[in-house]
Amino acid sequence: MRQATIQALKIHNLDLFTSDPEQEFLERVRGGHFFPDEADLLRLYDNLNVKYYCGALPNVRIEWSSRMKHAGKCIVSHLIIKLGMAYHKHYPEDIVDTLKHEMIHLKILNHGPEFKKEAARIGTTRFAKDYPGMLRGLRYLYQCPSCGETFPSRKRLRERSCGRCSxxxxxxxxxxxxxxRIDNR
Known part of the structure; x- marks a missing residue:
């Protein structure tokens, strides 16, 4: 079913539509009376996939996570995109941005120069905003021995290195x- 929808979207040039599905979605969310369910997110994903990738990205499952504190996560090996419910309750206008960001991860895993270039091409950000609930539960503080950047974490880390330096x-x-160890509950 979804393949047929994507094929139909590919056949019809999206520029011929009088409205942009991405903008329509944002306007509905900004109105404050609409919070998308997973089916809405899947439709948005399909539209963005056609608009920015000519439908080349794989079919994925999109889920809301009530446990995640950050904006989103892409589990490439299982073709799952998870969006953080708590984050998007604070910033519902960022749903499209987060989904586009996670879609890039289906092609590019880390946040390096290639990711930055792709993010600029499709008009999304590389990093999410902070919000009060995001810092709750951070218990450990780590530091890179080379650049000195600090990394708070909810759990003990074993084999992790600084993403920028490595x-x-x-x-x-x-x-x-x-x-x-920090107490930030």
Missing amino acids: KGKYDPRFKLKFIK
Whole structure:
């Protein structure tokens, strides 16, 4: 069924429509009386897939997560995109932006230069905003031995290195050092 929908969208040039599905979605969310369910998100994904990738991205499952504190997550190996309910209750206008960001991860795993270029091409951000609930539950603080950047975490980290210094792949030279336990509940 979804393949047929994508094929139909490909056949009809989206520019011929009088309205942009992405803008329509944003206007509905900004109005305050609409919060999308997973079926709405899937329709939006299909439209964005056709608009920015000519329908080339794979079919995915999109889920709301009530446990996630951050904006979104793409589990490429299972073709699942999860959106954080708490984050988007604070910033409903960011739903489209987050979905586009996670769609890029289906092609590009880390946030390097290639990701930055693709994000600029499709008009999305690389990072989400902070909000009060995001910091709750952070218990550990780590630091990169090279650049000094700090990384708060909810759980103990084992083999993690600084993404910036290690260029997105684990490198023991940049293994994060445990600094202290923090109480931020």
